[in-house]
Amino acid sequence: MEFNKKIILVVPLICCSLLSGIDAVPSYRVKLLEEPPSAAPAPSPSDDLGGNTAASHNAQLTALCSDAESPPLCVNAIAPFIQGALDPVVAVKVEMGATMNITTKVSETIKALQAKPDITKDEKASLDICADQYSSIVDTINDCLDSVKQNDVYDAWMKFSSVLSYQQACEDAFKEGGGSIPFPEDSKTLFQLGGNCLAILMHLSGETSTY
Numbered sequence: 001m002e003f004n005k006k007i008i009l010v011v012p013l014i015c016c017s018l019l020s021g022i023d024a025v026p027s028y029r030v031k032l033l034e035e036p037p038s039a040a041p042a043p044s045p046s047d048d049l050g051g052n053t054a055a056s057h058n059a060q061l062t063a064l065c066s067d068a069e070s071p072p073l074c075v076n077a078i079a080p081f082i083q084g085a086l087d088p089v090v091a092v093k094v095e096m097g098a099t100m101n102i103t104t105k106v107s108e109t110i111k112a113l114q115a116k117p118d119i120t121k122d123e124k125a126s127l128d129i130c131a132d133q134y135s136s137i138v139d140t141i142n143d144c145l146d147s148v149k150q151n152d153v154y155d156a157w158m159k160f161s162s163v164l165s166y167q168q169a170c171e172d173a174f175k176e177g178g179g180s181i182p183f184p185e186d187s188k189t190l191f192q193l194g195g196n197c198l199a200i201l202m203h204l205s206g207e208t209s210t211y
């Protein structure tokens with residue numbers, strides 16, 4: 001779990017921090033080679049391994065979610081929106097939509113807490129930071145959805161990692177203020193859904209990579 005998190009967080013940062021894309025290619029290749037064959041994209045109905053049954057569609061989704069931060073959450077968020085063979089691009093849009101929904105929910109919680117007359121100065125400061133972070137998460141997800149719509153999954157992957165940085169910055173704001181975050185469960189769910197998006201985007205970037 002801890003190990004997975006590190007890979008998910010570190011890989012895009014390494015790629016982004018390099019001025020030249022050349023150095024990023026080898027580590028990228030390594031990742032591609034590690035991809036299990038079962039994680040292949042939706043096979044055609046004539047594919048021997050794939051087949052066109054509900055069980056094989058389910059197996060496709062499980063494979064797509066296998067590297068996710070929380071595989072069960074990944075499968076459960078996507079499954080209701082998929083009929084028939086898995087389209088991984090549709091799947092990642094759904095997971096991003098689920099991430100957007102929890103972001104909206106937390107933003108409303110933050111607004112309600114900010115409006116309370118009895119909050120302390122520290123709480124107000126932390127909530128103000130979180131309001132900014134969550135607004136940035138909304139912008140980032142919208143930006144990434146645009147990239148996915150333009151078939152630039154790699155670009156979406158590179159940009160999406162900042163969602164987790166903003167989520168962390170909000171948690172840190174409360175820690176540094178000496179308090180505890182008033183919405184720990186939703187913050188954790190956002191972290192998991194965001195991590196799932198990142199894992200699927202990484203997976204799709206590999207599949208569509210021209211390297």
Ligand SMILES: *[C@@H]1O[C@H](CO)[C@@H](O)[C@H](O)[C@H]1NC(C)=O
Pocket residue numbers: 077094095097098101
């Ligand atoms: C997000 O919320 C909207 C509105 O409630 C809902 O229609 C949609 O299905 C949700 N998306 C996901 C991926 O759960």
